[in-house]
Amino acid sequence: MNDQSGAGKRIIRPLPERLINKIAAGEVIERPAAVLKELVENSFDAGATRIEVIVEKSGTKLISVVDDGCGIDSSQVEVAFSRHATSKIADFDDLESLRSYGFRGEALPSIGSVSRTRMITRTPESEVGTEIIIEGGVVQNVKPAAAPVGTKVEVADLFYNTPARRKFLKGETTEARHLTRYAIGLALSRPKVGFSYSLNGRRMFSLDNSQPDLKSRVRSLLLPGNDARLFEVVSDSDIMSIRGFLTSPDKLRQNQYGLFVFINDRYIKSQTMVHAITAGYGELLPRGNYPLGVVFLDIDPVKVDVNVHPTKAEVRLSQERQVHDILYHAVKRALRETPGVSSPSLDVKGVVSPERLTASEAIRRAGAFDPEKPSVSSQAVIKELYGHSDIAPPAEAEGDRSDAAASISVPADESEKAAGEIDLDRVIFLGRLADLYLIFKCDNMLMIVDQHTAHERVLYEDTLKSIETGAATSQNLLFPANIELAPDRFLLYEDSSEVLKAAGFVAEPFGAATVLLSAVPSAVSKKSPEKVFLEVLEDIDSLRKAGRDLMKAVAQSIACRSAIMAGDRLTEQEALALLRQLLATENRNCCPHGRPTILSISKNELDGKFGRK
Numbered sequence: 001m002n003d004q005s006g007a008g009k010r011i012i013r014p015l016p017e018r019l020i021n022k023i024a025a026g027e028v029i030e031r032p033a034a035v036l037k038e039l040v041e042n043s044f045d046a047g048a049t050r051i052e053v054i055v056e057k058s059g060t061k062l063i064s065v066v067d068d069g070c071g072i073d074s075s076q077v078e079v080a081f082s083r084h085a086t087s088k089i090a091d092f093d094d095l096e097s098l099r100s101y102g103f104r105g106e107a108l109p110s111i112g113s114v115s116r117t118r119m120i121t122r123t124p125e126s127e128v129g130t131e132i133i134i135e136g137g138v139v140q141n142v143k144p145a146a147a148p149v150g151t152k153v154e155v156a157d158l159f160y161n162t163p164a165r166r167k168f169l170k171g172e173t174t175e176a177r178h179l180t181r182y183a184i185g186l187a188l189s190r191p192k193v194g195f196s197y198s199l200n201g202r203r204m205f206s207l208d209n210s211q212p213d214l215k216s217r218v219r220s221l222l223l224p225g226n227d228a229r230l231f232e233v234v235s236d237s238d239i240m241s242i243r244g245f246l247t248s249p250d251k252l253r254q255n256q257y258g259l260f261v262f263i264n265d266r267y268i269k270s271q272t273m274v275h276a277i278t279a280g281y282g283e284l285l286p287r288g289n290y291p292l293g294v295v296f297l298d299i300d301p302v303k304v305d306v307n308v309h310p311t312k313a314e315v316r317l318s319q320e321r322q323v324h325d326i327l328y329h330a331v332k333r334a335l336r337e338t339p340g341v342s343s344p345s346l347d348v349k350g351v352v353s354p355e356r357l358t359a360s361e362a363i364r365r366a367g368a369f370d371p372e373k374p375s376v377s378s379q380a381v382i383k384e385l386y387g388h389s390d391i392a393p394p395a396e397a398e399g400d401r402s403d404a405a406a407s408i409s410v411p412a413d414e415s416e417k418a419a420g421e422i423d424l425d426r427v428i429f430l431g432r433l434a435d436l437y438l439i440f441k442c443d444n445m446l447m448i449v450d451q452h453t454a455h456e457r458v459l460y461e462d463t464l465k466s467i468e469t470g471a472a473t474s475q476n477l478l479f480p481a482n483i484e485l486a487p488d489r490f491l492l493y494e495d496s497s498e499v500l501k502a503a504g505f506v507a508e509p510f511g512a513a514t515v516l517l518s519a520v521p522s523a524v525s526k527k528s529p530e531k532v533f534l535e536v537l538e539d540i541d542s543l544r545k546a547g548r549d550l551m552k553a554v555a556q557s558i559a560c561r562s563a564i565m566a567g568d569r570l571t572e573q574e575a576l577a578l579l580r581q582l583l584a585t586e587n588r589n590c591c592p593h594g595r596p597t598i599l600s601i602s603k604n605e606l607d608g609k610f611g612r613k
């Protein structure tokens with residue numbers, strides 16, 4: 001056992017420069033996306049009008065950034081890779097009024113210390129450029145080289161000499177998504193700069209500066225091939241000015257991936273600003289949903305501290321509460337003034353009024369439903385029945401059935417019995433309530449079935465089994481559909497392509513970020529193939545973030561899109577067939593989302609409610 005408090009003289013000495021740079025790299029260069037961000041921001045500071053980014057193997061093999069900026073003089077190339085060497089600030093006053101992206105002089109030495117870096121640069125005044133090669137923080141070569149005006153930086157074998165850092169990187173797909181999000185954010189931050197981005201051999205997007213307006217760039221990057229409405233958010237005050245574009249409430253996502261916030265043109269992460277934006281939508285924005293778009297806040301640099309985190313992705317504001325409130329009111333006012341969009345209420349917490357809840361949702365929120373039990377408190381059921389119209393009679397014309405309703409198969413052998421204690425031979429269909437709830441009687445038991453959640457449970461288990469066994473059936477499209485995806489959605493498609501194929505989607509890449517869809521699962525063949533495909537991708541993204549397995553996420557999404565809906569009228573035979581199929585499932589009590597499918601109440605419980613006990 002070593003006695004650290006005993007004798008033995010300890011020497012305090014400065015750390016070697018290479019070790020300092022490696023320590024700094026651990027803070028500044030967290031992952032490949034951080035390299036991309038630092039290099040592109042350097043290009044912005046150099047006045048580039050065109051930037052080309054090439055990434056191989058999700059950044060671990062190569063990150064190349066080429067710009068047409070001012071370049072670096074040959075006498076300063078080595079100095080640029082020295083710690084705390086920068087051309088952006090000279091004294092403390094410059095730090096207080098910062099407008100540039102970089103200012104610490106840590107990025108290049110940090111990158112060079114954990115990779116094999118090659119830079120070629122040339123200024124307009126020079127006839128030739130300069131090439132410098134650095135490996136692990138050590139300069140290997142500096143020499144003249146032919147080059148156009150601007151700078152090219154190639155970062156290869158990232159973290160090759162820091163295996164612990166490389167070991168803790170996420171999978172290639174995850175790193176690719178981080179890279180792509182930063183690339184989108186950087187391209188949005190400067191609409192007047194041409195920007196191209198290639199990932200793993202595929203050109204994800206290429207934007208010229210012939211249309212340098214923000215709205216066009218937002219559509220190109222976040223809503224390619226989509227006619228979703230964008231409304232403009234504009235505000236000017238003594239504290240700040242706001243400009244941006246957001247999607248109307250009919251185009252939302254269940255994550256923040258498509259929402260970008262900038263302060264003084266710097267892409268930042270701020271939950272406070274995200275809350276201000278979503279609160280501005282009020283009850284028009286369902287809880288857990290987010291709009292797509294960008295918001296730029298221009299604030300006096302004296303009131304913004306960007307020197308909070310090594311990555312400069314977070315900032316501190318001296319008037320954060322006021323900034324939040326101004327942004328909230330700006331979004332709310334813009335929505336109110338947008339034709340065709342109702343003014344949001346003051347319900348900034350997103351609480352849904354009780355009258356807007358479905359019956360099953362009301363019970364779930366009240367905590368009355370327990371998925372482990374076959375029945376629900378009778379009090380909840382009775383409460384659900386108050387205030388509704390009489391039960392509709394079961395008899396109806398065959399022509400009243402919708403396509404979705406007709407998709408429920410009716411077994412020929414009506415004497416077939418399902419698993420469970422309910423004797424289907426003794427079940428009587430009484431009718432329906434609000435074209436959503438099916439009412440059944442079995443001896444002295446009343447059963448209420450939510451037709452959508454019940455059908456969803458049946459389809460989910462069938463679809464999951466088909467994916468697992470490879471027995472899914474597809475419906476070929478008469479004309480294959482070209483679907484242009486946003487870069488992040490294309491990465492999601494690539495990551496999910498095998499499971500999507502097993503589920504019945506026949507799709508293949510068709511240049512850039514476009515997918516050629518030639519077949520869809522038979523269950524969704526009557527719906528718009530493009531819309532279904534995009535919705536399934538959206539569901540996969542949100543469900544996987546919630547911890548769902550990819551295969552189950554795909555099955556759940558297809559089931560939800562295929563199930564009969566509220567308003568679809570079922571015949572007596574279809575209603576009984578649905579109940580039979582539900583009772584035969586492994587988990588008949590709730591749909592894949594966790595909402596109840598069937599409620600039951602006994603005569604004894606009713607007797608108690610009416611005081612007959």
